[in-house]
Amino acid sequence: MAAKTAITLLWEQRTAPKRGPKPTLSLDAIAAAGVEIADAGGLAAVTMQQVAERLDVTKMALYRYVPGKVELVALMTDLAIGEPPRPDATTTGWRPKLDAWARQMFDRFLAHPWALETTVGHRAIGPNELGWMEAATAALTGTGLAGPEILDTAATLTGHVRLIAQQVAAAPSGAPEQVLGETVGGLLAGREDRFPTLTAAMADKGGEDNAFDFGLRCILDGVQLLVGRPRQ
Amino acid sequence: MAAKTAITLLWEQRTAPKRGPKPTLSLDAIAAAGVEIADAGGLAAVTMQQVAERLDVTKMALYRYVPGKVELVALMTDLAIGEPPRPDATTTGWRPKLDAWARQMFDRFLAHPWALETTVGHRAIGPNELGWMEAATAALTGTGLAGPEILDTAATLTGHVRLIAQQVAAAPSGAPEQVLGETVGGLLAGREDRFPTLTAAMADKGGEDNAFDFGLRCILDGVQLLVGRPRQ
DNA sequence: CAAAACTGTTTCCGTAGGACACAGTGTACG
């Protein structure tokens, strides 16, 4: 084996070997098993042993298909992120498209919270992940925004989606805002003089409190100012 | 030892023991050693063994001060995040204040990139981290925004700061936009028909390309619409 | 001076990722 890299595994056509015994496993089956384990028990539960047991194989058998765990996680990630949403012909306009895009990405991350941990830092980007970027870019193409501005918009939206998804995933029961209130509220008790405005803000029940919608609207409002801007 | 929790270690006054030999270590020294190791070699390099070696102590000696590794990481995190920036009297207005706040948080995360990994999910929040929240809240108090809106604004800004910091940290050399271009550009080569708008956007050199400034301005613009909004 | 409290150390264990050599299996070629 020529020590296939993660990029190769993610992007290259998978060719069945010509000689030797029939493989009992496949890259997709291995990745799917890993996804199931991660969905059920978190990323920490994904060990070579666990994945192998689920496939009724020895741990070392997996190394015939995957060079190491990082490559396995890369395959799992691209599988879990899934194909980007089909461009919905009914929704027109960049803003509804981006809004739907962000919400669908949010749903994907909620379905596979562990993917939030695996999609950070230096990593191999798979076809599906790149497809999501393409979808966001397509929504903004033709609005008059420059290329870098389009990419930066997608990045900003991603940051917001990820942050809220992380908060929701950390508190599976109940709204994230409520859980935050309990945690921080407990810490603030008896220390109101040290954190006065924070105490006041948390006590104020006025206004809407949907962190996801709020941030999404803020960002899209900011982008709208650029879209409506006169060409220079 | 009554199995002190991370919250206790972070918030409670540290009282020196009355009997027994003088401790050769302290919580601060241990946390500082961990921070140095993490700064140099990343979070993965922080093992009990490494921390102990740096302090010329056995690994198990650390467990006299810290119940486990998660608590150590919590202490390291609050130490690395550091005290929030002193409210600068010269900068007035919520927008310059928030702008400076975001940039200073960005710098902190760049100085300790591993803190990006430790400040996610269920965790014990320390005094410094809460102080940063207080600072952001203070900047927005009096603008007419409701409490939840203030908190959501801070959250949205945090998301943006974190995302860009992650990208920069992943590419220590060179601008993040450039590194992203090389990585994605390599993947796009030969697949332009599959990712048409993404290819076009990456080829476009027009406009500014500073992802941090761009997103920050978008978010603050969106907030400004709320600040200028008539009270209801 | 002895008991108690506290320190740092030694030893041990379970689990993780992974290297390596081995034996079985199926195809291609002489």
Place this chain on the structure above:
DNA sequence: CGTACACTGTGTCCTACGGAAACAGTTTTG
């Protein structure tokens, strides 16, 4: 048709990690 080769899954071994438990030395308190 048989043998060499490529490929598979397996058993064994190693290192490193977090942590439990019991131990020995040190300082204060009665």
